[in-house]
Amino acid sequence: MAAGSASFSLHRLTLEHDSFVLENRRGRTSHEHFPALITGSRAFSEMQGEVWGVHLAWSGNHRLRAEVKTDGRRYLQAEALYLPGEMALAEGETLWTPYLYASYSANGLNGMSQQFHRYLRERIIRFPGNKPRPVHLNTWEGIYFDHDPDYIMRMADEAAALGVERFIIDDGWFKGRNDDWAALGDWYLDEKKYPYGLTPVIDHVKSLGMEFGIWVEPEMINPDSDLYRAHPDWVLALPGYTPLTGRHQFVLNLNIPEAFDYLLERMSWLLGEHAVDYVKWDMNRELVQPGHQGRAAVDAQTRQFYRLLDTLVARFPHIEFESCSSGGGRIDYEVLKRSHRFWASDNNDALERNTIQRA
Structure with missing residues (x-):
């Protein structure tokens, strides 16, 4: 799995001895290290051969391992990956570890895929109304940040x-968002672009018989934003280190109660005051030096993201949430327990999408 044209591409190797380790330290499910491994009989294919597959349902750091013992036995292992000093339990505290999902097929990859898909649809995704997925038009490539109602x-x-x-x-719909250098975190409508609010646009869309959706990236904050100027201490960072930007943005520390409550209030305003049917929830950078109270905090940040999304899904059960992360950078069964679909890739080439969607 990778970004761009190589999204969800399969990589095969022969493991005769020793081990193969797939390790992700990017702070999200990642493009490069999708948390799944498949092993099978020699020359297995889509329709033939025995295959065994595992998927770790986790949106943070992880490690997967395939190993061949000297006596020929083979093992698959998967686990959440904790940074040094990240996980220390006090007396009476507990640790919840991610679920591992496994499937076997005697009829090749296709049989295994069908079993995973069936379980996903029946037990994981809670899709509003269980209706077919609607056809979308997204304004991004058409107007970028140039919003004119x-x-x-x-x-x-x-x-x-x-x-x-x-x-x-x-x-581009919120205050001061004229490029990707500024305004993430300032989740207030840009009244210069929308002097009469979003409602006239939404009403027009609905009058045409379409549903209305909107894009957000709640976990991020630009240094050039009112929120950062007011609360620079809300950035997820290690003390004593200058935080690094990615795509001109920092990560908002969801472990700080005030930061969490701010996001919950602003997202609730957006979804509660407007007739929104769908939310595209994006995450366009990775977690670099993610610290809270002097310790690494990928695990804690991931759990707080789950908590935030869980709260919004419970408040707005009619709204469909899509998981997006620079394309398919956050796709796993755990995020799908609180979202309803995912954006597989930022690559929209129709031919290459055939391979991406097939995976």
């Missing part, structure tokens, strides 16, 4: 005429 409503007219069923306003 009149033009957006004309886009909606064209989309409806083409048979689009859900219309989504992407990045």
Whole structure:
């Protein structure tokens, strides 16, 4: 699995002895180290051969291992990966470890995939209304940050005429967001772009028979934002180190109660005051030197993300949430327990998507 054109590409190797280790330290499920391993009989294929597969349901750091013993026995192992000093339990404390899902097929990869898919649909995803996935039009490639309500409503007219069923306003709708250098964290409507609010646009979209969706990236904060200027101490970082930016942004420390409550309040305003049917929840950078109270905090940050999304899903059960992370950087069964779909890749080439979607 990788970013861009190589998203969800399969890599095969022959393991005759020793071991193979897949290790992820990126702070999210990642593009490069998808938490799954498959082993099988020699020359197994889509339709033939015995295969065994495992998937670790976890959106943070992880390690997977395939090993061949000297007597020929073979093992698959998977675990959450903790940074040095990250996990120390006091007396009476407990640690919840990720679930590991496994499947076996005597009929190749296709049989195993069908079993994983069936379980996912029946036991993992809680899709609102259990309806077919609607056809989307997302404004991103059409307008980027240049939001004009009149033009957006004309886009909606064209989309409806083409048979689009859900219309989504992407990045650029909130205050001061004119490029990707600024304003993440300031989750207030940009009144210069939308002087009459979002409601006229939403009403127009709904009048055309389409659902309405919107993009957010709640876990991130730009140094050039009102939120950072007011609360620089809300950044997920180690004390004594200058935090590193990725895509011009920091990570908001969800372990700080005030930061968590701020996000919950602003997302609740957005979803409660507007007729939103769908949210594209993005995460466009990795966790580098993630610290809280002097300790590494990938595990804690991941759990707080789950808690935030769980709370919003419970408050707004009619809204569909999609997991996105620079494309398919956060796809796993645990995130799908509190979201309803995922964005597989930022690569929208139709031919390459055939391979990506097949995986």
